[in-house]
Amino acid sequence: xxxxxxxxxxxxxxxxxxxxxxxxxxxxxxxxxxxxxxxxxxxxxxxxxxxxxxxxxxxxxxxxxxxxxxxxxxxxxxxxxxxxxxxxxxxxxxxxxxxxxxxxxxxxxxxxxxxxxxxxxxxxxxxxxxxxxxxxxxxxxxxxxxxxxxxxxxxxxxxxxxxxxxxxxxxxxxxxxxxxxxxxxxxxxxxxx
Numbered sequence: 001x002x003x004x005x006x007x008x009x010x011x012x013x014x015x016x017x018x019x020x021x022x023x024x025x026x027x028x029x030x031x032x033x034x035x036x037x038x039x040x041x042x043x044x045x046x047x048x049x050x051x052x053x054x055x056x057x058x059x060x061x062x063x064x065x066x067x068x069x070x071x072x073x074x075x076x077x078x079x080x081x082x083x084x085x086x087x088x089x090x091x092x093x094x095x096x097x098x099x100x101x102x103x104x105x106x107x108x109x110x111x112x113x114x115x116x117x118x119x120x121x122x123x124x125x126x127x128x129x130x131x132x133x134x135x136x137x138x139x140x141x142x143x144x145x146x147x148x149x150x151x152x153x154x155x156x157x158x159x160x161x162x163x164x165x166x167x168x169x170x171x172x173x174x175x176x177x178x179x180x181x182x183x184x185x186x187x188x189x190x191x192x193x
Contacts, residue, residue, distance in 0.1 A: 048152065048153055049151060049152060049153070050147065050148075050151055050152055050153035051153075054153045055148050055151065058144045058147055058148040058153070059144075059148050061140070061144050062140075062141055062144035062145045062148055065137050065138070065140045065141035065144060066141045066145075068112070068137050068141075069116065069137065069138055069141055071088070071112075072109075072112040072113050072115065072116040072134070073116050074087075075087050075088070075109060075112070075113040076113060077110050077113040077114050077117070077119070077122070077126075078110050078113075078192075079192055080190065080191060080192055081107055081110055081125075081126045081190065081191030081192035081193065082096065082102055082106040082107045082110055082126075082191050083110070084109040084110040084112075084113050085108075085109040088109075093105075093106055101182055101185070102178070102181045102182060102185065102191060103178075104174055104175070104177075104178040106127070106181060106191070107126045107127030107130055107181060107191060108127055108129070108130040108133065109130075110123075110126045110127065110130070111123040111124075111126045111127040111128075111129075111130025111131050111133075111134060112130060112133075112134045112137075114126060114131075115130075115131055115134040115135070115138075116134070121193070122193040125184070125193035126191065126192070126193055127177055127181060128173070128176070128177040128180060129173050129174045129176075129177035129178075130177075132173060
């Protein structure tokens with residue numbers, strides 16, 4: 001808990017988290033810290049300035065995300081619920097052709113094409129992971145563009161995120177979506193919404 005007080009004509013912050021106490025003694029920091037310095041420090045650690053290398057990386061990643069979003073606009077969602085990627089000149093899914101079952105990625109491009117058109121329900125029916133992944137890519141495109149133009153970086157914020165938990169959640173969602181897609185195809189006889 002911080003309190004502001006006047007000390008020698010300057011505002012100072014007493015922070016009980018950094019102060020030391022002895023029995024019968026009040027908590028005081030070793031020396032007063034100007035409030036302006038603390039406020040500036042909090043801001044710089046929340047959204048620090050980006051180096052030139054960080055900005056170049058952000059620009060490249062933003063460009064890649066925007067390219068995926070643009071391709072999603074160009075693609076028409078396949079009425080079969082999978083195979084939209086063939087419009088890009090890619091081969092049909094070998095796993096699906098061989099086994100008759102969709103692979104974990106079947107329906108991703110179809111879900112992207114639905115999401116960009118605002119067909120959120122159809123996207124989730126076709127491939128739930130694809131709908132979530134599109135949201136992350138589109139959000140990444142916007143966020144990376146803003147940080148690149150602002151000259152800031154989210155590196156410190158991203159380091160505070162528990163990456164393994166998010167990674168496990170995405171893997172679980174991808175596998176769950178694959179199982180869902182297989183079951184949906186068996187129940188309905190197809191993969192279209």
